[in-house]
Amino acid sequence: MFALAYGKAGTGRALGNRVLQTEAQVTIIDGLLAVAVLVGLVLNTAFGWWWADPLAAFVIVYYGIREGRSALQDAAA
Numbered sequence: 001m002f003a004l005a006y007g008k009a010g011t012g013r014a015l016g017n018r019v020l021q022t023e024a025q026v027t028i029i030d031g032l033l034a035v036a037v038l039v040g041l042v043l044n045t046a047f048g049w050w051w052a053d054p055l056a057a058f059v060i061v062y063y064g065i066r067e068g069r070s071a072l073q074d075a076a077a
Contacts, residue, residue: 001031033060 005027012020040056043049 001027001034005031029063033063036060 005024008020008024008027012018012022012024036056036059040053043052
């Protein structure tokens with residue numbers, strides 16, 4: 001994901017394409033969310049920390065709520 005984001009950002013800058021540059025930022029967030037899930041699963045499997053996987057889910061829920069609020073505020077403005 002992160003290599004893809006780097007490629008999108010570089011291509012977006014080279015083409016002067018703001019949409020592709022923004023898409024690169026979204027891809028970075030997607031990668032970070034995937035890392036959160038992976039860390040939760042690994043901690044659960046390796047150490048038996050059953051709470052690590054739900055904690056990763058809360059990270060994703062928090063991000064989703066934050067983005068939803070932002071979208072609603074932008075729509076209202």
